[in-house]
Amino acid sequence: MNVFKPLMITGALVICLSATSNAEPLKTMDDVGRAIDTCWKAPSDSKGSVTLSFSFKRDGTLLGKPRPTSIAIEGDDKVRQQFIASAIDALSNCTPLTFSTGLAEGIAGQVFTMPFTAPKETNPMVTTQ
Template sequence: MKRAAGKRAARLSAIAGAILAGVTCQSNAASLNTMDDVGAAIQACWTPPADAGNATVTLSFSFKRNGTLIGPPKPTAIHVTGDAKARQSFVDAAIAAVQRCLPLSFSPALAQGIAGNVFTLRFGSPKQ
């Protein structure tokens, strides 16, 4: 079980990298069938702060089967130049992006396997 969750987390991180590289994002209006769909839906909600420069934050979070979160997203890696205010602004924007997308609409098959697993997603600036 832990091995499958690790593979899913790694796949979600890879998806996020591809999305940040310019892959077209999908809206969360349709039922999401894969973790690729989940990553794309969340990235479509992402708008970095205008003055963020070249920054990144990685968030860790878990979903319930109904497409909401189990607790708030937690930053696991933050690379933001500037003061504490700039750093917090970037982290807050990433968390807000996740919150704006909720609830996500999972297909029955995805909902069955997603609940409780920890996922990570990297948010970067500038949005590409």
Template sequence: MKGVARVFAIAGVVLVGGYPCNAAPLDTMAEVGDAIQACWTPPAGVGNASVTLSFSFKRDGTLIGPPRPTAIKVDGRDTRKSFVDAATTALQKCLPLSFSPTLAQGVAGNVFTVQFASPKQ
């Protein structure tokens, strides 16, 4: 699927739960974004903060290497570390994602970015 966008951004929202392992395979990048959002819970007391992670998927829904923070907007050194760790953990607990065969071919090896943000206060 050559038309799959190489980069997408998702504003993090507080949702409960994670990506269910027995869910139907994901067919679109919007569904991938929704699955990742469902795993995100920002740390308490961080104010207006965000971190953008960059990563690549394998066809089996796991990552090629660890995610890398590419933009961090968090006040305070300790808060910064806990926020980045929470975003990385959220992504990891969603994995592996289950891609449809067509989506798996399109996403494999491409670099994606996801923004994890605290809720607006």
């Protein structure tokens, strides 16, 4: 059984790398918002919103650490901290994103904001500051 473990790990890596390389490049900031939103799961039974401010490099990685700019979350300090951490983790874990050439040329270094709202909104918006 141990002989197959390295093969299973190698196979899983090949599948993950293939899935990443076949992803369609993101062409608009609406595409970026939807991609990031798929990476976020609000803490259970949470209500509220945190808006994060962040920037991208042309290669789709984050430039610096995302930071909260607006916080309106129901609950105590622990609940607020978990909510904010879940949004920051989602954004960090969702990158690097694959941008189209046109989007990559205009995106680098700009500051963007995105609300993370629970219950989830149907169409998250990423905007420039």
